[in-house]
Amino acid sequence: MLSQLPLNVKKKLDTVFHIFFFSMGLVTILVTFLIVLALVLDAVKFFLHEEAGGFPKSLIRFFTETQWTPTFYDKQIGILPLLNGTFMIAFIAGLISIPMGLLVAAYLSEFASFKTREFIKPLLDFMEAVPTVVYGYFALLVVTPALQRLFSYFGIEMEGMNALSPGIVLGFMILPFTASMVEDAFKGVPAYLREASYALGADKVTTFLKVVLPAAKSGVLSAYLLGISRALGETMVVAVAAGMYPNLTLNPLEPIQTITGYIVQVALGDLPFNSFEYLSIFAAGISLFVITLIFNLLAVYFKSKVKGY
8 A cells, every 4th residue: 555655755654754763762762861860860869968978988888888777777888788689699590590591492492393392482481471479479488488398308497588499480580581592592503504514424412512502602691691680680589589688698598688679678668758768779779770781781792792604
């Protein structure tokens, strides 16, 4: 139908669509900029606040104190306990999602039949579509009691709120995302490289290990960085199952609190808006923003290193 329109009308429609899509992209960029600006401005208010000690003392306290109690009478603003909890959860999730994501992606990309892929892919999509709060309560009500019974046989005590259970569940939660990204990296390797390997007498396993995996390593690393970045920003699983105790510990069997968990705790409370306690969520939030930005930039960097064949 559009092909039957006069040429001048087509040009006008092209102009209208160009302006529309450009405007939508501009609005997206503007909204992102305003969100970051609001985050930065309120974080600055926190560091300039007299209860934090004023700048630059507040910034020094932020990175050197080992307790995070901005809502207590004795206010301490060391971000280390929240960073510790955030990275511990992400590390445990990575131990699950990185090797399993590689195996699932390798199987789907190189070894599975068409019917098998058609069966497995919807299952992965379903896992990704499950609400995160469901994963959180699954970690709290199913995984934690099971692990407590397991550890009790060895005389090890595990708290009801801990880092291990949500970390494990989070690893499975981000598995579809990681596997999909890694699979895309494998599919980006040209078929003629595989065919050349087969022509030399290599089997599928050897071809994957010696040809496909090395050729896709930059894309795989980029996928892992994006997966870890997603784990760092996860909210509901850790808010439900990890606890609300900013604990500077390396023991995954103890309760911890992540940056996102703290933000949820304060945001759902009744603290006065613009109070020092309320502004603390923006100081924590800007820390998480910087960390995830670094991971995303590293992912983009390694993605740019993907070889063109």
